[in-house]
Amino acid sequence: MIQLIRGVKDILPGDAELWQYLEHQASSLFEDFGFKNIRIPIMERTELFSRSIGEQTDIVEKEMYTFADRGGDMITLRPEATASIVRSYIQHRMYAVEPVQKLYTVGPMFRRERPQKGRYRQFYQIDAEVFGVASPLMDSQIIFMLMTLFSRLKVTDCIARLNSLGCPECRPAFKSALSAFLAARQASLCEDCQRRSDKNPLRVLDCKVPACRQAMDGAPSIADSLCPECRRHFDAVMQHLTLMGIPFEIDKNLVRGLDYYTRTAFEIQTTLLGAQSAVAGGGRYDGLVKMLGGPDTPAIGFAIGMDRLAEIVALHLGDFSRRPQLFIAALGSACQTLAFEWVNRLNTEGIYAEMDMADRGLKSQMKQADRQGAAHVAIIGDSEMAAGQVLIRDMATREQTAVPLETFTEYIVTRFDGLVKSRISDDFVKCSQARRANPEE
């Protein structure tokens, strides 16, 4: 049998409903904040990522899925969405119509990392980007929006970790101070950091290897090197977050794994994920639009790791799979034809109804209804047909109701409508909570 490749996974029915729910919650909240959906390709020219993410980053150095296509062009499966959205913003001259653009997208990303829990080679992100706003108000607003989403999803065990990475004015001085500090500690650093300390010294700050952490004790802090403008910006972000009651911590070692950031960089971390604690990450990248050939445009954004978010939300929201509201157990071909008509009518009315299509006996149809978790079963055989009535059994209470044949579908539509219409909405949470409180239902 051909199996999945390492580091990728299927999202099966039962889980996929939770994913749909997360997408729906995120997109409706983001749209309330003025974001518009954008769909970008999965493949781009390799150069787009190497130039924007940075040649010396782990992603570009060792994690991209890059290949020459049959025409010899170098193509990469996108490791993230920001670079593509920036390319699209520039290519379609979105700035000419309205420089302020708020865009979001949802989809798979590809990085050849070492797979482990919460870390995949094909993973999914909900990504949001804002172009054209330099104000620190926007930094705080997108963190607020992100935290609002998490609180709506009842992911309360999370905190925003924040740092400022400075700007081209103040970062070079910090980089040289850091390089000088690292030069004296080369021997104590891990192999990766020895290499990084020359080309990309900032990355040494967030190395998780204990020896490196120890060696970095007393390292210069970027917070002490910020220019007055970056300092003011960062103070304002913190002030607004405090005013909005958003819990945050300053993490002077937070540098992120992508080189395009300037000023605010942040991650949302949770204790529920084990080693892969970041459920979202982002920051400001005021220089990237210009660097990729567009006008000088400030920008900021973030991406949520959907796989990780789904893992956390599943812990408390339980089973999301949708069960039939009604299973019609029909016996004999005349009843089956009628049931077929009813099921199709009900399905188009927004009711999840099922029937047997294999001419099984009553007992095995009842078993089938049970297996599918149907809330109600309607039984229709020759005697019901002769009496002009259908029996509807509530599978939880075992109560039975007789309903006239002619008004059967109207009865079901009125009885079940509303319950089912809201299948990917807030009511999903309520249904799921009710189901957990009342497992037999």
Ligand code: HAM
């Ligand atoms: P990132 O920190 O590389 O940022 O990824 C964002 C989130 O994607 C992470 O916090 C994590 O939850 C999830 N993630 C990353 N790699 C994996 C993986 N291998 N398996 C599962 N989940 C993963 C970016 O991608 C930036 N483009 C974010 C951004 C947008 N910055 C500005 N705008």
